[in-house]
Amino acid sequence: MTLDAMHWVWKHSQSRGNARLAMLFVADQVRTPACEVRLSYADFVEALNASRSVVKAAVQKAAESGELEIVEQGKGTRPSLYKLPKAVGFTRPTASSGPESGPLDTPRDSPSGPESGPLSPNRDHASGPESGPEWAGIRPSSGPESGPHSPSPSPSKQEAPEQPAGSSDWGIPDEVRPLVDSMTASGVIVRWPFKGDQWFPVIALIRKCGIPALVAYARRTADRTHIDSARYFMRGWTELPPAPAAGTPVVRHLRPVAGQSPEDRGIF
Structure with a gap:
């Protein structure tokens, strides 16, 4: 749910x-x-x-x-x-299974019978984060899908921590990795203690404000005080404006020069 x-x-x-x-x-x-x-x-x-x-x-x-x-x-x-x-009543789509995800045919005279083949419609073969433990760490799915007929997950899936889709080996979602790399490259080296669904607000902020704005704010804040964790920036990031729409004109403020009229400065 x-x-x-x-x-x-x-x-x-x-x-x-x-x-x-x-x-x-x-x-x-x-x-x-x-x-x-x-x-x-x-x-x-x-x-x-x-x-x-x-x-x-x-x-x-x-x-x-x-x-x-x-x-x-x-x-x-x-x-x-x-x-x-x-x-209410909404069900997320699951990964479809079919000929592309397994052998094209299972001999009907095999010892296991036709229902034991990987293409049986009564068995769930979805792979990835949606078929594993929930991100919030509640519990693994139970019921017919977790019974003796479902395929055992590979050792790598059993040992992998719960992460949003597309997480790297370091536990950082792929969509957040550019922000982490940009922060580190700019000299803001902090801890990223987010886990599981705690990454969703960070992803939403990246989509709302854009990585350059988030890094610029973090750089200014880190210049004023010592920051240990990326959580420190969340409040300020939340209050940043959304990224401007594509094609928005850039208005640059010009410093007045003594004795120069507005027309000379290009201001009409």
Whole structure:
């Protein structure tokens, strides 16, 4: 349910910026078919690493879009109940299996019989992160797919840590690796303690602001004080503006020169 809800947000939600981060956090916490979960503002503040006012604006914007519903307002120590109405009943597509993923034919007179071949439609042969343990570290999938008829994962998959799709051997998603490399090359050498679904807010910020803006902010901040962890930058990154659209004209400010008119400076 968690991965289905998160897949819906990633692929179908129209939310942007902080509202999208709030939606992803709600989807990550969903554990019921109704896509409902109780969360406090303190939970959002910790997850988005942002101020309460920023979180409140993000949740309100997501609610106004209709993609996030506040079913029940919090009262006292009881958190509010949130719901992703458009993700209810949604099932993420699984990797298809067919002739390309296995032998083209299985002899019917083989000892194992036709149903033991790799092309049996009753068996799940999806590979990759979606068929393994959930990113949030909840539990491996159970049921018929994990029974004795499902193929045993290779040793490399058993030993690999839970990571988003496309993670490198260092535990850093491929989409985040350019940011890490640019930070290190610019002299901002910090720890990246994110694990599993904790990388999603970083990926969202890369898509929102662009790597140059994130690196420039980190470089300015690191010049003022010693930074040990990349988590330190998350609050500031969250408040950066989105990257300008392609083709946006660049306005350069010119310093006035004594005795020079605006026309001489090219300002009309």
